[in-house]
Amino acid sequence: MAVMAVESDQQWSYLLDTWRELDAPEGWRTEIEGGRIQLVPPPDNQHNRIAEKIHRALVRHLSDEVGVYQTLGTQIARLEKLYIPDLVVVDETLLAGEDNAPIDASDILLAVEITSRSTARQDRTKKLWGYAHAPVPLYLLIDRFDQPGPTVTLYSEPSDGAYGQSVRVPFGKPVELPEPFGIELDTSGFPVP
Template sequence: MTAATIESDRGSGHHPWEYLLQTWQELDVPEGWRAEIDEGQIVLVPPPHAHHSGIAGTVQRRLYTNLSEELGIYQKLSVHVAPLDKLYVPDLVVMPTEVIAAADPETSEPMDASEALLIVEITSKGNAREDRTKKYRAYARAGVPMYLLIDRFDTRGATATLFTEPNEDGTYKRSDAVPFGKPLPLPEPFGVTLLTGDFPG
C-alpha cells in the first residue's frame, strides 16, 4: 500500500475534510487501484491478488442466495464514515437499492457507511492491519450492523470473522470466527452459511 499525503489548504477557507474529498474526487486513479481517505491523507490501494477477487466473488454469490430485491451487493462502492471523516472502498457492501438509486448521478459523493447493512473486507498482505483495526473501529463507529472480515493472513491461520452489534465506542459486542474450511452462518436477512472451504488459495 502506498500513501499520498495531501495537506489541507488552510488559506482556502475549506474544512480539511472538504478539501480532501474534493481532491479525492479529482484524482485520476490508475485502473484497478482504489483511493481512500484515512488519518487526514489520501491512500492509494493497489489492485488485489486473483485469490482476493475470487473470494469476493464466492461471498457475493452466496449472499445473493436469499437476498431480497430491496438489497444489493456492490463492489468498490466508496463509503464515508462520517463520525471520523474517513472514506473507504470495501471489497463488498450490502446496501438498500433505494439508497443507491437516490444517489446524485452528477457527483461522485461517497455513500454514508451508516446506510450499509453489511461490509466485507478481505485482507491483503499490505492492508491486513488496517482491516483488523482501523476499519473495524470505523465501521463500528458508523453503526454498520455487520462487518465480515476475511483474513487470509491471520497469524493463527486464515480466518473469517463476522462482527455484529456495533458500539459507539468503536467496537462490536459480538464476534463469530471460523478457520477457513469451516462454515460460518450469516443471520437474516441473508439466512445462509458461508462455506469458507470454497475460498480459493
C-alpha cells in the first residue's frame, strides 16, 4: 500500500509539474483527467457572455475577501484531477502562494461550468463526479446543450462522492444560490445557442 501511495504521489507531482510548464496556445486551457493532460479549446462568445453575467451577479453580493476567478487551476490531487472551471469562487487569501499553483478544490465555495459542444459530456459526468468527491459545496452547471433545451442545475450537499441535492431550471427561470451568496441568479439574459 505505501509503495502504491508513493508511486501515485510521484505520478501526480510529475503531471502537475508538466502541467505548470506547458505552453498552451493562447485561449486554450489544460486540464488533467485520468492521468492525462488534455487541451480544452477556447470558449465561444455566447459562453463568455454567460460567464460575464454570472460573474457580475456574484461580485455584487460577495465580501471583499472573496473573489470570482476565471482560469484558476483547481486540483483534486487524490483523484489525480485538475480542472479549470469557467468560474470559481474562493477566498482570495488562498491565491497568495506560489504563482501558477492550483488551489485545492475542497477550498472552493462555488464551481461554475458552462458547457460547449466539446465539453458538455465531461461537465455533466466527470466534473460532476470530481467536484462531489472534492467536495465542492456548490456546483453550478450551465448546460447550453441539454435536452430538451438549455438548463441551469445547481448541485449542493456533497456527501460520499455524490451531491445530495440538485435544482434544475430552464434558461429564463431564476435559480437560488444559498449562503454565502444568498442571491437569486437571473438566467433570462443567457443566450441560447
